Amino acid sequence: MSLDHASEQVQRLSRIVFRPWEPQIICAFVRFEMADRLAKGGRTVADLAGELGAHQDSLGRFLRSAVVLELLETADGDTFAITELGRLLCSPEAGMRNIVMMNFTPGIWNRAGRLHETVMTGKTVLDDAGEDLYDYYRHNPVERAWHAAAMADLAGDAGAAIAEHHDLGGVSTIVDVGGSLGVLLSRLLEGAPGVTGTVFDLPGIVESGREWAAKTPVADRLSFVGGSFFEDTPPAADLYLLKQVLCDWGDEDSARILDFIHRGAPSGSRLVVIEWMRPDGPEPSEYDSMSLGLQTVTGGRVRTEREFVGLLEGAGFKFESTVTVPSTLLPRPWNLIQAIRP
Ligand SMILES: Nc1ncnc2c1ncn2[C@@H]1O[C@H](CSCC[C@H]([NH3+])C(=O)O)[C@@H](O)[C@H]1O
Numbered sequence: 418m419s420l421d422h423a424s425e426q427v428q429r430l431s432r433i434v435f436r437p438w439e440p441q442i443i444c445a446f447v448r449f450e451m452a453d454r455l456a457k458g459g460r461t462v463a464d465l466a467g468e469l470g471a472h473q474d475s476l477g478r479f480l481r482s483a484v485v486l487e488l489l490e491t492a493d494g495d496t497f498a499i500t501e502l503g504r505l506l507c508s509p510e511a512g513m514r515n516i517v518m519m520n521f522t523p524g525i526w527n528r529a530g531r532l533h534e535t536v537m538t539g540k541t542v543l544d545d546a547g548e549d550l551y552d553y554y555r556h557n558p559v560e561r562a563w564h565a566a567a568m569a570d571l572a573g574d575a576g577a578a579i580a581e582h583h584d585l586g587g588v589s590t591i592v593d594v595g596g597s598l599g600v601l602l603s604r605l606l607e608g609a610p611g612v613t614g615t616v617f618d619l620p621g622i623v624e625s626g627r628e629w630a631a632k633t634p635v636a637d638r639l640s641f642v643g644g645s646f647f648e649d650t651p652p653a654a655d656l657y658l659l660k661q662v663l664c665d666w667g668d669e670d671s672a673r674i675l676d677f678i679h680r681g682a683p684s685g686s687r688l689v690v691i692e693w694m695r696p697d698g699p700e701p702s703e704y705d706s707m708s709l710g711l712q713t714v715t716g717g718r719v720r721t722e723r724e725f726v727g728l729l730e731g732a733g734f735k736f737e738s739t740v741t742v743p744s745t746l747l748p749r750p751w752n753l754i755q756a757i758r759p
Pocket residue numbers: 551568569571572594595596597598601617618619622644645646647659660661662665
């Protein structure tokens with residue numbers, strides 16, 4: 418290896434390893450609502466520092482860092498304006514703002530810092546209090562709300578995919594298990610008059626869901642039941658949805674969730690699992706790091722179709738088909754893994 422080549426490689430590495438701050442700069446950018454503050458045009462460091470009550474010199478450094486990330490632009494290093502990327506990062510339509518707050522705040526961020534432990538043990542990281550992510554969220558309502566809002570951003574998009582690709586003919590009741598605030602279900606109910614829906618989720622989430630749902634046009638057809646899918650049977654329905662829930666859990670826990678759904682599911686009812694899916698085979702995939710991240714923070718993973726079919730059939734459901742539909746938000750498609758309760 419020539420020296421030139423070696424130093425080229427070091428440079429390449431250094432571009433990766435000197436950047437642990439960047440996610441936190443992005444997170445602070447959202448936290449400080451920079452897009453709103455700069456909506457009417459460029460502003461100086463002193464002006465922004467006064468408004469934020471921030472330390473001026475540090476804020477200047479922060480703003481210049483955001484320029485390097487292409488979130489801001491500046492001609493003189495003192496007046497800063499928002500870029501298209503910066504505006505997009507903060508816009509509710511792009512669906513990234515809440516995902517930033519979910520991923521880069523302590524619940525997930527601190528656990529991600531212990532990823533090596535999961536690689537060694539194969540187990541979820543528990544924090545110093547011995548808690549997994551959802552236990553932690555129980556007494557961290559602010560972070561729990563960001564998580565719920567991030568899920569809500571992803572749910573609207575998936576709702577459109579389901580409405581288009583899953584026939585709701587013959588369905589009069591839908592239960593969304595782990596349905597969070599009810600965004601997915603409300604989207605579906607909007608396009609399905611006469612259908613009623615119930616969200617089944619943890620009691621704390623259900624409380625916020627009721628508040629959120631009261632403002633929707635389908636409030637009278639959308640109800641909430643609080644409980645745990647490890648201990649309670651979700652209410653009976655013609656159609657069960659299970660979106661981005663199994664990805665949070667290992668096989669044993671997933672089997673338990675499916676078993677509780679199965680116990681209450683009438684014969685002939687349907688279950689649609691909505692997830693990202695890893696291709697079969699040993700080739701490295703972009704899903705691998707996501708899968709490891711999920712395993713670290715919640716104990717779950719990204720599964721293959723064959724693994725989903727194994728879980729579903731193990732719990733007594735009959736797998737029918739998988740429909741893959743593009744997401745309007747992300748470069749990863751949604752998979753609707755459809756099964757029936759015989
Ligand atoms: N034990 C549990 N019982 C019921 N719901 C739970 C439990 N543990 C976690 N959850 C919920 O599972 C959901 C996973 S996040 C997915 C939310 C939603 N299905 C969506 O895709 O938008 C969260 O809303 C959690 O509150």
